[in-house]
Amino acid sequence: MNVLGIIASGVAALFITVALAKSARRVALRPHIPDEPGGRAPRAEALRRTGGATAVLGIGTATGAALWLGAADEAAGSVGGLLAGAGAVAALGLVHDLKPLWAALRLAVQTAAAVLVVCLAGLSPAAGVLAVVWIVLVTNAFALLDHADGLLTAVGLVTAAGLLACAFVGGDPALALLPATLVAGLAGFLLHNWHPARLRLGACGAQFTGFALAASGALIQAAAPSGRAAWAALPALATVALADSALVLISRRRAARSPLRATDDHIAHRLRRVRVTVPGAAVLTALWAGVPVATGALVYAELLHPAFLLLPLAGTAAAVYALLRIPAYAPPRTAPPRTGSSRTAPSRTATSRATQDRTITARRRTEAADAGAAIPAAAPATGVKGSAPGRGAPTGTARTSAGHPTVPPPPNGRPAEAATAAAERG
Numbered sequence: 056m057n058v059l060g061i062i063a064s065g066v067a068a069l070f071i072t073v074a075l076a077k078s079a080r081r082v083a084l085r086p087h088i089p090d091e092p093g094g095r096a097p098r099a100e101a102l103r104r105t106g107g108a109t110a111v112l113g114i115g116t117a118t119g120a121a122l123w124l125g126a127a128d129e130a131a132g133s134v135g136g137l138l139a140g141a142g143a144v145a146a147l148g149l150v151h152d153l154k155p156l157w158a159a160l161r162l163a164v165q166t167a168a169a170v171l172v173v174c175l176a177g178l179s180p181a182a183g184v185l186a187v188v189w190i191v192l193v194t195n196a197f198a199l200l201d202h203a204d205g206l207l208t209a210v211g212l213v214t215a216a217g218l219l220a221c222a223f224v225g226g227d228p229a230l231a232l233l234p235a236t237l238v239a240g241l242a243g244f245l246l247h248n249w250h251p252a253r254l255r256l257g258a259c260g261a262q263f264t265g266f267a268l269a270a271s272g273a274l275i276q277a278a279a280p281s282g283r284a285a286w287a288a289l290p291a292l293a294t295v296a297l298a299d300s301a302l303v304l305i306s307r308r309r310a311a312r313s314p315l316r317a318t319d320d321h322i323a324h325r326l327r328r329v330r331v332t333v334p335g336a337a338v339l340t341a342l343w344a345g346v347p348v349a350t351g352a353l354v355y356a357e358l359l360h361p362a363f364l365l366l367p368l369a370g371t372a373a374a375v376y377a378l379l380r381i382p383a384y385a386p387p388r389t390a391p392p393r394t395g396s397s398r399t400a401p402s403r404t405a406t407s408r409a410t411q412d413r414t415i416t417a418r419r420r421t422e423a424a425d426a427g428a429a430i431p432a433a434a435p436a437t438g439v440k441g442s443a444p445g446r447g448a449p450t451g452t453a454r455t456s457a458g459h460p461t462v463p464p465p466p467n468g469r470p471a472e473a474a475t476a477a478a479e480r481g
Contacts, residue, residue: 057228058228060121060124060126060232061228061231061232061235062235063121064117064118064120064121064126064232064235064236064239065117065235065236065238065239066239067116067117067120067236068113068114068116068117068118068235068236068237068239068240068243069113069239069240069242069243070243071112071113071116071117071240072109072110072112072113072114072239072240072243072244073113073243073246075109075112075113076106076109076110076113076243076244076246076247076254077247078109079106079108079109079254080106080247080253080254083103083106083253083254084253103252103253103254103255104152104255104257105149105152105153105257105259106244106247106248106253106254106255106256106257106260107145107148107244107254107255107256107257107258107259107260107261107263108145108149108257108259108260109244109254110240110241110243110244110256110260110263110264111142111145111259111260111263113240113243113244114233114236114237114239114240114263114267115138115141115142115145117236117239117240118134118138118232118233118236119138121232121236122134122135122138122232126229126232127229127232129227129229130227130229130230130274130278131229132175132176133172133175133176133177133229133230133274134229134230134232134233135175136171136172136174136175136176137172137175137233137267137270137271137274138233139168139171140168140169140171140172140266140270141168141263141266141267141270142263143164143167143168143171144164144165144168144194144262144263144266145259145260145262145263145266146259147160147161147164147262148161148257148258148259148260148261148262148263149257149258149259151258151259152257152258152259158315161262162191162195165190165191165194165195165262165266166187166191168266169186169187169190169191169266169270170183170187172186172190172270172273172274173186173187173273176273176274176277178277182277186273186276186277189269189272189273189290190266190269190270190273191269192269192297193265193268193269193272193293193296193297194262194265194266194269195265195300196265196293196296196297196299196300197210197211197214197261197264197265197268197269197293197296198258198261198262198265199296199299199300199303199321200261200295200296200299200321200322200340201255201256201257201260201261202319202321202323202324203250203321203323203324203333203336203337204248204249204250204251204252204255204333204334204337205245205248205249205250205252205333205334205337206322206323206336206337206340207256207261207264208241208244208245208248208256209245209337209338209340209341210295210296210340210341210344211237211241211264211265211268212237212238212241212242212245212341213341213344213345213348214268214292214293214296214344214348215234215237215238215241215268215271216234216238216348217292217348217349217351217352218231218234218268218271218272218275218292219231219234219235219238220352220355220356221275221285221288221289221351221352221355221356222234222271222275224352224355224356225275225278225279225280225283225285225355227275227278230271230274230275230278233267233271234268234271237264237267237268237271241264244256244260249334249337250332250333250334250337265296268292268293269293272289272290272292272293275289276289279355282357283355283357284354284355284357284361285355287351287354287361287364288351288352288354288355288361288364289351289355290351291347291348291350291351291354291364291367291368292347292348292351292352294344294347294348294367294368294371295322295340295343295344295347295371298322298371298374298375299321299322301375302320302321302322302325302375302378302379303320303321305375305379306320306379306383307320309379310384312384318383318384319383320383320384322336322340322378323336323337323340324383325378325381325383326339326340326378328381328382328383329381343371343374346367346370347364347367347368347371350363350364350366350367351364
């Protein structure tokens with residue numbers, strides 16, 4: 056395949072992606088879109104989440120047209136299998152965007168697509184098994200980068216550019232077809248995915264991008280000349296994606312959280328906690344990815360010794376350690392302390408009851424004093440020693456000098472006459 060054919064495919068992918076994304080953006084941002092029944096998310100949000108399908112259609116259409124025109128005769132089977140596997144993964148991702156699927160089902164489909172790519176590429180059984188594991192691992196690692204506006208699109212663009220350079224240097228331009236269309240399609244989609252994002256890659260675009268990058272790297276690795284250090288250079292191109300996955304797994308393991316539970320603990324989330332803006336996080340992560348990508352491409356071209364790959368790897372390890380020190384989870388809620396034990400409850404209840412009794416007795420004595428009658432004494436407590444009748448204890452009732460009990464005045468305001476009448480009756 057010649058360079059002009061690659062350039063034409065890239066230009067076609069760019070224009071198709073831009074046109075489709077612009078139409079999808081116009082539909083997604085159309086006002087007065089009713090919500091879905093059942094209290095689900097608005098349809099506009101669902102359209103933005105499935106916007107990655109426009110990038111998949113643009114890249115897939117341009118690559119498929121180039122294959123149909125015979126632009127990659129020497130590697131048509133490998134590139135065709137790669138495109139078919141990526142399309143199957145993207146279709147599953149689109150279904151997942153509309154209705155979430157089990158993680159086991161997604162892994163099964165990704166594994167089957169990776170096996171298809173390996174079989175059509177003609178790899179040996181041992182190399183094929185390693186390639187399948189690598190493709191599934193890197194696919195999910197890149198898919199996890201879709202947690203901020205423009206992040207995965209920028210990192211994927213940088214990684215695809217590195218794969219494109221390696222394919223040209225390795226002497227197999229046919230394998231550069233898909234990386235070239237990836238660079239162009241992701242660049243066109245980035246116009247709508249930059250912060251604030253009008254469209255998002257979603258599971259469809261994220262899994263397609265990760266699978267295409269991982270499978271392209273595996274095919275370039277298999278077709279590399281024996282004298283090149285492809286075994287060390289090409290894995291370095293996925294350094295940032297693997298670093299983000301390692302950061303998430305270590306952080307959730309230390310916090311005793313489920314590794315499958317989505318949480319704001321990725322690279323961009325931690326950068327946001329140290330006052331880095333959303334576009335700044337995307338730019339910093341893309342620059343971070345550019346260092347191992349450039350180093351790997353130079354090592355693949357035999358311009359640098361493979362030992363130079365230790366520098367970006369050491370820097371990545373230091374960055375992951377620094378990001379782990381940034382708190383990513385809210386502190387757990389603590390239960391309010393208990394105010395007392397059960398042993399003191401009965402005594403406090405008895406104390407409150409005694410206080411109420413004294414208050415009621417005082418109120419009655421005050422009312423009787425205001426009415427002009429004798430103040431009744433408090434009734435003795437039952438069961439107290441010396442309070443039984445006949446032992447000289449007070450009975451609690453005031454009496455006159457003749458031994459007759461006093462009577463409270465009636466409410467008519469004549470206490471003297473009422474008291475005299477009561478004495479005569481006695």
